[in-house]
Amino acid sequence: xxxxxxxxxxxxxxxxxxxxxxxxxxxxxxxxxxxxxxxxxxxxxxxxxxxxxxxxxxxxxxxxxxxxxxxxxxxxxxxxxxxxxxxxxxxxxxxxxxxxxxxxxxxxxxxxxxxxxxxxxxxxxxxxxxxxxxxxxxxxxxxxxxxxxxxxxxxxxxxxxxxxxxxxxxxxxxxxxxxxxxxxxxxxxxxxxxxxxxxxxxxxxxxxxxxxxxxxxxxxxxxxxxxxxxxxxxxxxxxxxxxxxxxxxxxxxxxxxxxxxxxxxxxxxxxxxxxxxxxxxxxxxxxxxxxxxxxxxxxxxxxxxxxxxxxxxxxxxxxxxxxxxxxxxxxxxxxxxxxxxxxxxxxxxxxxxxxxxxxxxxxxxxxxxxxxxxxxxxxxxxxxxxxxxxxxxxxxxxxxxxxxxxx
Amino acid sequence: xxxxxxxxxxxxxxxxxxxxxxxxxxxxxxxxxxxxxxxxxxxxxxxxxxxxxxxxxxxxxxxxxxxxxxxxxxxxxxxxxxxxxxxxxxxxxxxxxxxxxxxxxxxxxxxxxxxxxxxxxxxxxxxxxxxxxxxxxxxxxxxxxxxxxxxxxxxxxxxxxxxxxxxxxxxxxxxxxxxxxxxxxxxxxxxxxxxxxxxxxxxxxxxxxxxxxxxxxxxxxxxxxxxxxxxxxxxxxxxxxxxxxxxxxxxxxxxxxxxxxxxxxxxxxxxxxxxxxxxxxxxxxxxxxxxxxxxxxxxxxxxxxxxxxxxxxxxxxxxxxxxxxxxxxxxxxxxxxxxxxxxxxxxxxxxxxxxxxxxxxxxxxxxxxxxxxxxxxxxxxxxxxxxxxxxxxxxxxxxxxxxxxxx
Numbered sequence: 051x052x053x054x055x056x057x058x059x060x061x062x063x064x065x066x067x068x069x070x071x072x073x074x075x076x077x078x079x080x081x082x083x084x085x086x087x088x089x090x091x092x093x094x095x096x097x098x099x100x101x102x103x104x105x106x107x108x109x110x111x112x113x114x115x116x117x118x119x120x121x122x123x124x125x126x127x128x129x130x131x132x133x134x135x136x137x138x139x140x141x142x143x144x145x146x147x148x149x150x151x152x153x154x155x156x157x158x159x160x161x162x163x164x165x166x167x168x169x170x171x172x173x174x175x176x177x178x179x180x181x182x183x184x185x186x187x188x189x190x191x192x193x194x195x196x197x198x199x200x201x202x203x204x205x206x207x208x209x210x211x212x213x214x215x216x217x218x219x220x221x222x223x224x225x226x227x228x229x230x231x232x233x234x235x236x237x238x239x240x241x242x243x244x245x246x247x248x249x250x251x252x253x254x255x256x257x258x259x260x261x262x263x264x265x266x267x268x269x270x271x272x273x274x275x276x277x278x279x280x281x282x283x284x285x286x287x288x289x290x291x292x293x294x295x296x297x298x299x300x301x302x303x304x305x306x307x308x309x310x311x312x313x314x315x316x317x318x319x320x321x322x323x324x325x326x327x328x329x330x331x332x333x334x335x336x337x338x339x340x341x342x343x344x345x346x347x348x349x350x351x352x353x354x355x356x357x358x359x360x361x362x363x364x365x366x367x368x369x370x371x372x373x374x375x376x377x378x379x380x381x382x383x384x385x386x387x388x389x390x391x392x393x394x395x396x397x398x399x400x401x402x403x404x405x406x407x408x409x410x411x412x413x414x415x416x417x418x419x420x421x422x423x424x425x426x427x428x429x430x431x432x433x434x435x436x437x438x439x440x441x442x443x444x445x446x447x448x449x450x451x452x453x454x455x456x457x
Numbered sequence: 458x459x460x461x462x463x464x465x466x467x468x469x470x471x472x473x474x475x476x477x478x479x480x481x482x483x484x485x486x487x488x489x490x491x492x493x494x495x496x497x498x499x500x501x502x503x504x505x506x507x508x509x510x511x512x513x514x515x516x517x518x519x520x521x522x523x524x525x526x527x528x529x530x531x532x533x534x535x536x537x538x539x540x541x542x543x544x545x546x547x548x549x550x551x552x553x554x555x556x557x558x559x560x561x562x563x564x565x566x567x568x569x570x571x572x573x574x575x576x577x578x579x580x581x582x583x584x585x586x587x588x589x590x591x592x593x594x595x596x597x598x599x600x601x602x603x604x605x606x607x608x609x610x611x612x613x614x615x616x617x618x619x620x621x622x623x624x625x626x627x628x629x630x631x632x633x634x635x636x637x638x639x640x641x642x643x644x645x646x647x648x649x650x651x652x653x654x655x656x657x658x659x660x661x662x663x664x665x666x667x668x669x670x671x672x673x674x675x676x677x678x679x680x681x682x683x684x685x686x687x688x689x690x691x692x693x694x695x696x697x698x699x700x701x702x703x704x705x706x707x708x709x710x711x712x713x714x715x716x717x718x719x720x721x722x723x724x725x726x727x728x729x730x731x732x733x734x735x736x737x738x739x740x741x742x743x744x745x746x747x748x749x750x751x752x753x754x755x756x757x758x759x760x761x762x763x764x765x766x767x768x769x770x771x772x773x774x775x776x777x778x779x780x781x782x783x784x785x786x787x788x789x790x791x792x793x794x795x796x797x798x799x800x801x802x803x804x805x806x807x808x809x810x811x812x813x814x815x816x817x818x819x820x821x822x823x824x825x826x827x828x829x830x831x832x833x834x835x836x837x838x839x840x841x842x843x844x845x846x847x848x849x850x851x852x853x854x855x856x857x858x859x860x861x862x863x864x
Contacts, residue, residue, distance in 0.1 A: 056636045068705075073664060081636055095706050100686025100738060101670040101677070109666035109673075110686075116664075160819075177773075179795060183709070187684050188775035191691075191701045192783055196682075198618045200607050207691065207699065207777050209682045211605045214621035217661050221628035226816040228635040229463045229488055233820065235642075241820040249797050249815035254624055255780065256798070256812035256826075257480060257523075259516035263508040264780035265810040266516075270508070275603075275616045277594050279507030279517075284598075284614065292614065294598045298475075299502050302590065331507060368595035370614050373662065373671035376599055388586060390656050391663070403672040405663035408656035409633040412567075413640065413648040419663075 055082025056414050061145035062227070063088065063138050064118070065125075065158070067095040068185075069213050070175050070247065071151035072114040073220030078149075078227070079117035080407040080417065086432055087115055088134055091122045091454030093425055103399040112396050115422040116404060121433070122426030122454035129452045131157040133433065139167035140436045146240065147227055151175040160242040170240040171230045173223050178248040186213040189251045194264075202274035215251045222250055276341075281306075281333035283341050284370065285348040287356055292370040295344060300328055302366040309363035310347045316340060377403070394421040426456040462489025463821050467638070468552035470495065470545050471525070472532075472565070474502040475592075476620055477582050477654060478558035479521040480627030485556075485634070486524035487814040487824065493839055494522055495541055498529045498861030500832055510806040519803050522829040523811060528840070529833030529861035536859045538564040540840065546574035547843045553647065554634055558582040567649040577647040578637045580630050585655040593620040596658045601677075609681035622658045629657055683748075688713075688740035690748050691777065692755040694763055699777040702751060707735055709773040716770035717754045723747060784810070801828040833863040 060083040064075035072087070079085040089097070099110040121137075124130040135157055138148050146169045154160055154174040164170050177184030187209060190196055200208025226243040234240055255261045263270060275284045281297035297303035307313030316327060319339055325332035333340065348356065353369065360367045376385045385391060396402040404419035433439040433453070447453045467490040471482035479494070486492040496504070506517040528544075531537040542564055545555050553576045561567055561581040571577050584591030594616060597603055607615025633650040641647055662668045670677060682691045688704035704710035714720030723734060726746055732739035740747065755763065760776065767774045783792045792798060803809040811826035840846040840860070854860045 056640055069665070076664060077632065081632075098737065100741065101666050101675060102738070103669070103673065109669045111666075113664045113666040113669060179797070183771075183773050184775070185703055185705060185773065187689050187703055188701050188773060191699075191775045191777040194778060194780040194783070195617075195619055196691075196777060197779055200615055201611065201613070204608065206608070207682075208607055208615065209684075209691070209701075210602075210617035210619065211680075211685065212602055212617065212619075212621055213665070214619055214624065217621065218624050218628060221625060221632060222816055224632050225484065225488075225628060225635065226818070228632065228639065229816075230818065230820075232635065232639065233463055237820075239820065241818055243819070244817040245815055249795070249812075252792060252795065252797060253812040253815045256810070257483060257520045258476070258620070259508050259518075259520040260780060261784075261798075261812065262510070262516045262520060262803075262806075262809045265784055266510065267781075268508060269779070269781065273618075275614075277616075278618065282594050284603075284616070292598075294595050294616075296592055296594055298592060330505065331509070334507065364590075366590050366592065366595060368591070368598045370598040370603060371601060372604055372676070373601040373667060374674075374676065376601070377668075377672055382587075385659060388656070388659065390586070390659060391668075396669075399669075402669045403663070405660040405668065408652055408660045409629055409636075410651040411633070411637065411648055412650070413637075413644075413646065 054414065055417055056411050058082035059144050060084070060147070060231070061142055062086070062147045062149055065134070065148070065150040065152050067151065068099070069114065069216035070219040070223065071149055072096070073217060074149050074223035074227070075118055076114055076116055077221065077224045077407075081409070082414070082417075085118040086121055086137070086428070087118045088121045088123055088137070089425060090126070091124050091426065091451065097425070105398055107399050109399070112399060112402065112422040113404070116394070117420040118423055119428035119432065120423035120425050121429045122456070123429065124452050125157065127452050129447070133437070133453070135163065136437050137432070138163055139170065146170045147231065148172045149223060149227060153181065154242070164240065164242070168239060169234060171227060171234060171243070172240070173226050173230070173243040173245065175219060175223060176244070176246045179246040184247050186215045189215050189248050192248070193251055193255055198270055198272050200272065200274070202272055215247050218254060219245060219247050219250045276337055279334050280330040281337055281340055283337070283344075285345050287348050287353045288350055289352040289354075291353040293348065293353065293356065294368050294370065296366040297333060298330065298366065301364075303327065303333060305363045305365045306344075309359050309365050310344065312343055312347060315343060319343065389416055392418045394419050396421045397424045424456045426454040429453050430455045461821065462824055463818050465489035466551050467491070467554070468549055469493070469554045469556055469634070472541070472555070472557040472559050474558065475506070476521065476623035477626040477630065478556055479503070480624060481556050481580075481630035481634070482525060483521055483523055484628065484631045484814075488816070489821070489824075492525040493528055493544070493835070494525045495528045495530055495544070496832060497533070498531050498833065498858065504832070512805055514806050516806070519806060519809065519829040520811070523801070524827040525830055526835035526839065527830035527832050528836045529863070530836065531859050532564065534859050536854070540844070540860070542570065543844050544839070545570055546577065553577045554638065555579045556630060556634060560588065561649070571647065571649070575646055576641060578634060578641060578650070579647070580633050580637070580650040580652065582626060582630060583651070583653045586653040591654050593622045596622050596655050599655070600658055600662055605677055605679055607679065607681070609679055622654050625661060626652060626654050626657045683744055686741050687737040688744055688747055690744070690751075692752050694755050694760045695757055696759040696761075698760040700755065700760065700763065701775050701777065703773040704740060705737065705773065708771075710734065710740060712770045712772045716766050716772050717751065719750055719754060722750060726750065796823055799825045801826050803828045804831045831863045833861040836860050837862045
């Protein structure tokens with residue numbers, strides 16, 4: 051039973067590099083949109099970004115460009131820039147959407163493009179609101195996150211490795227495009243939409259209450275591996291496995307007490323400390339004393355005992371493992387049992403495990419992941435269908451190095 | 458000049474707690490949708506989540522529920538559940554959208570609701586795909602992130618503090634709703650959309666190349682504060698300030714060499730090591746030797762010298778600071794200069810700094826942040842306008858404790 055994917059018919063031009071903008075395009079592509087990523091003939095700034103496969107190709111690039119089409123056009127040449135402009139404004143009912151993290155000036159100046167195509171939606175991602183470059187590694191220090199991360203006794207700030215703002219910004223870009231496209235179907239008019247990585251980070255800091263906390267003069271501290279504001283920490287089991295245990299809600303807290311049989315001991319502890327552990331704040335205040343009891347219990351039991359017990363009681367917990375271990379786990383809890391993942395044949399790099407779209411639409415069904423394109427593999431097809439160029443014209447452009455057409 | 462906000466007219470019912478689902482609702486609300494969050498009369502599971510304001514109210518809850526309306530209805534009672542169901546299916550052209558992280562069973566069973574309202578779009582967020590609870594603090598250990606975070610010489614895994622998967626899942630929920638609503642306008646049919654926090658995390662791990670890297674047998678290591686795969690690290694200045702310096706792209710790398718005057722020394726270093734620092738991978742391979750040179754240079758100069766110099770050369774860098782310091786910075790670089798932020802009067806808690814929507818739509822203009830509602834402040838209004846209940850009926854429900862109407 052074939053069901054079309056959710057955004058089938060929508061068409062996007064992406065001029066991008068690195069994470070946020072490519073992830074936006076990837077998300078739209080995995081929802082069924084036709085996303086054309088345009089790169090220089092020898093690849094963009096992110097074409098060799100680590101990690102690399104054994105053939106030297108970038109697993110990073112392949113991961114972020116799944117399910118797209120690739121056109122290789124040299125925008126350092128006037129003809130290349132004209133071709134890209136023509137693709138952006140080419141009449142198409144569900145097209146004329148540009149997603150980019152390149153500066154919105156020169157050949158990408160919104161006003162110029164919109165003069166030719168008032169329906170144009172142009173979403174531009176920048177580092178900060180002034181257009182300067184910024185990456186997660188520079189945004190985080192400005193917002194204070196490294197000072198809240200890492201071992202409690204360590205004075206040094208600790209950078210976390212997940213490019214969270216990039217990922218959030220990429221998803222915000224999709225929201226911006228879908229919202230602007232919804233408006234366009236009512237008004238017929240496009241618009242430009244601006245989005246800065248640092249603004250996304252600042253907004254999330256406000257939404258999580260961190261900004262108001264700072265403004266009101268409260269100084270957040272570093273709590274190591276403890277979860278802030280309730281109970282949660284890592285523990286070692288008798289067989290030297292490490293687990294994370296969380297008692298955020300009262301239900302989770304009670305489940306932990308019941309599973310470990312420590313409920314009454316923990317209640318007595320609370321009384322002793324003048325606290326009430328049914329309140330999350332008091333669980334945080336008493337975290338070290340609580341952790342001492344849980345640590346003793348964990349040290350007496352192996353993971354093989356703890357795991358099923360915690361599952362049975364509905365404890366909120368997990369095991370510390372490497373991604374490899376998660377892939378090697380053949381139980382129903384292992385990642386390989388998740389239909390989100392499938393093997394794709396990545397041209398050049400061979401079979402590769404890849405994730406599809408985590409949103410599961412009942413009307414579209416689960417869509418399997420698709421590989422990333424070979425750089426320039428759709429250049430000719432795109433110039434032919436969208437701009438009506440002949441094979442001879444395409445051949446001449448390729449010969450002059452303005453475009454690159456991969457087989 | 459008044460311009461309607463981008464999603465003005467769209468109407469959403471939110472039954473939620475904590476981060477992901479409330480953030481989804483917040484995002485839609487800040488884009489102009491009418492988002493009604495329904496809570497129990499004494500508040501939901503997240504109503505007391507830390508950080509707290511001095512009056513004991515939750516800055517976390519206020520942060521995540523800005524710009525919404527609040528209805529307080531007790532779904533532990535049959536009448537309360539019927540009221541909520543009636544609100545979800547109440548005929549409205551741009552409504553019948555339910556966003557929730559509550560289990561899609563019982564009174565929230567999609568099939569039951571859709572039988573009354575085939576236009577219903579129901580987006581349900583779960584912890585994992587099997588419906589078990591999970592939070593960032595349990596998902597991260599399963600995916601290996603704590604093992605890649607923290608000081609290089611530290612064997613212990615290090616939890617990072619940002620609930621990134623929650624934030625990403627919240628944005629994905631908005632994408633799911635906008636995509637399903639786009640489909641609905643073509644087909645007239647709603648659908649259910651499922652989204653698991655762990656699936657979002659697994660998908661991002663694939664998109665960043667981490668999943669394929671692990672599957673292909675490559676073991677990612679812990680690199681402390683170094684940026685992976687290119688050059689980047691933290692450094693101390695002569696005046697004991699700490700800065701992050703990044704040379705991800707060649708342009709950024711050259712800017713760093715020029716600003717510090719170390720270009721030729723670094724080129725000589727590369728030759729000595731048999732590396733080519735114009736390639737990002739070689740900058741990573743030579744990172745310790747590079748960092749030694751940069752560290753020496755930084756230790757000789759103060760931040761007041763380095764800052765303007767780096768700006769002038771376009772170096773990608775930032776200063777480590779607390780969020781407080783960022784708010785106290787009265788320069789154009791300080792957060793208070795950013796129009797994204799404004800003061801809102803948060804009932805009970807007083808004036809509070811809050812962020813609006815980081816997406817800047819040219820057709821809608823910058824929308825100032827709006828405060829979170831008082832719990833239950835729109836209960837009566839919503840039951841009256843959406844279900845046609847009389848004041849007497851509303852009064853009787855309130856008296857029986859099935860609803861709560863705040864002044």
